[in-house]
Amino acid sequence: MKKGGQKFSALVVDDNKMIRKVEEKLLARFGFETKVVENGEKALKLFDDGYTFDVVVMDMEMPVMNGPVATRALRARGVDCMIVGVTSCGDGPEKAEFEASGLNCCWEKPLNAEIVGTILNKLDNKMS
């Protein structure tokens, strides 16, 4: 929790409806106020519309605009919040490319309690 009882905010970006549902619930369980969108372009639009988030959980492969492209675009716009990549690609060139696009860290799918806990810790440390 942020100081003053405010919740941390998260944005889930994934083209899979089921995964959006699971990630949203998982983050909510850890006290995040969460929004979900289905691709990178919609994520960008939220930021362009003035929304801010403490953390973005970004899937790698999505239609319309994928993770690496969206991450690069966000960083280019000066977005400096935590962006966490999630992928089922394992270690390899795609993961490295994704990390290089501006992620703070990258995790193997599926998102789980341990990963969210780690994210929360990092955010708490950032605030203090």
Place this chain on the structure above:
Amino acid sequence: MQRQLANMKQTLFDQGYLDEQFIQLEELQDDANPNFVEEVVTLYYRDSARLIQNIEQALEKSPLDFSKLECLMHQFKGSSSSIGAKRVKSECTQFKEHCRVGNADGCKRTFQQLKKEYATLKKKVEVYFQFARQIGPVEKACRSK
């Protein structure tokens, strides 16, 4: 009844049908979302039915478009791992390997195996949820939270 349900679940784990991720989903279930796991699994079967159809169609083409197949399977693997469908996930990995090396027969064989595991898991979780729903109200009364 509770013990029976726990045993059912344990068997699914022991036999490798489900993994830790399923437990993660169960932990997200609460009074506000008492059927969360069942909802997620239902969503999985609905979404993946479409994917399976697409893969089936793609496997009928000649020559095979391995890159497209790998992409479809990648989505399927992502979903399957999100509900803890361990055996299905492992078939997905195998399939992707076959795609990578351009092994058409391997793809077709593995896909048949995958469909079998997928169907078996579906039946087993259906039974599990049915049973869980029956004893649901009892469980609530007994919970000492």
